[in-house]
Amino acid sequence: MTIAMVEPRATNTAGTSERLRSRMAAMKLMFHWLGTKKSLNAEQMSRAADAFDAERKFLSAGKKLFDTGDPDFRRVTAVKSQATTYYKSVSLPFPEPGVRLIRQDQVDTIHERMQSFREELAHAVQQLETRFSEVTLEARDRLGDLFNSSDYPTSLSDSFHIEWTFPTVEAPEYLRRLNPELYQQECDRVRAQFDEAVRLAESAFVEELGKLIDHLAERLSDSADGKVKVFRDTAITNFTEFFERFQSLNIGSNAELDALVDRARTVVSGVAPQTLRSSSELRDRITNQLANVQASLDGLMVDRPRRNIIR
Structure with a gap:
């Protein structure tokens, strides 16, 4: 597979990469997020296969646990989207999975901005928490026999998190x-x-x-x-x-x-x-x-x- 890359005709790669290395810091943004979909269990898959007169091993199906269009749920996911957009806007790609490069002189600013996203997320999750029992009941009505209360956490306090680290990408001394x-x-x-x-x-x-x-x-x-x-x-x-x-x-x-x-x-x-x-x-x-x-x-x-x- 090929990828469109810039032709380095006007690039002093060695000198530039060293300059990049001296001015940038590595950062990794991670999200711990409550899943909104789940595969059907074996019994449910068999029932679905019977309904379509299909062989079970050739069938894949899942269920949607929440109405992701719910205004309170959308406020939660909006914070994730905003944090991701901001992170990409202040960073450059790096050939290490999940890692990007940020300016060293912007570390404090970016860290503070991520802290604000974390606070916004906590507030949005708290709002969703007040209606979570209602959201779960709505899911019960929509899913019918596919509903399983064990698919839902009793509390959302540990279900949504934003984390970021500044990993070293240099050779260990x-x-x-x-x-x-x-x-x-x-x-x-x-x-x-x-x-x-x-x-x-x-x-x-x-x-x-x-x-x-x-x-x-x-x-x-x-x-x-x-x-x-x-x-x-x-x-x-x-x-x-x-x-x-x-x-x-x-x-x-x-x-x-x-x-x-x-x-x-x-x-x-x-x-x-x-x-x-x-x-x-x-x-x-x-x-x-x-x-x-x-x-x-x-x-x-x-x-x-x-x-x-x-x-």
Whole structure:
């Protein structure tokens, strides 16, 4: 399988990866979350198979424990979504499962923000707790014979948690004393991981900018009946958020990418969504200029196998 990666023509990978390594810290965000679905037990599966005259081993079925559209339940899941979005907005990808890189000078700020998400979650869970018996009774009515009270906790206090850690991704220093050869192997592995992290960061920026351009171009194009399509203000404001994030997290690894981001910023800078809606001339100009940026972005991309990291 191949993945679109940034062609490193303008990248000094070794120097950049060391700069990334010196400026960033590893972080891992985790959620302990109450499951909302459960597989049917053997007896229920047999009954379901009989209903469809099917062989049990060829049937898979489950039940939904809660109405996830319930307003109080949605408030709980909204906190999870917001925390995840924030985490990704202040971090860069890293080739270690579940781990991302954050700026070292932002550790305190990010930690405090996660603390606030934890507090918001606790409040939302407390609200859901006050109605949990009602939510369970509603599930009993909806599930009928499939309802099993043991599927539901007696309390939600331990059912929803946000946790984050700052794991070390460097070679353990004690290996230098115990086994210098193994220590060197670990150093090489870590170096390769940060080399890959540089490429992953570039690819993520290129992909995100490309999607923003594609979305805006699609919204600016005329519909089949010749009418101007409706687009939300976010089609423009999302560019501003991207530029801010790029400026905050960019490590200057690719001069061509930096130049293209600057070109895109120049194109949309000062463009008001309402003006764009009312001016066909402006829409055409923005579309053509962004098309040129997109073509250059495509030139930065190449399909090639993801680099294997020795673990």
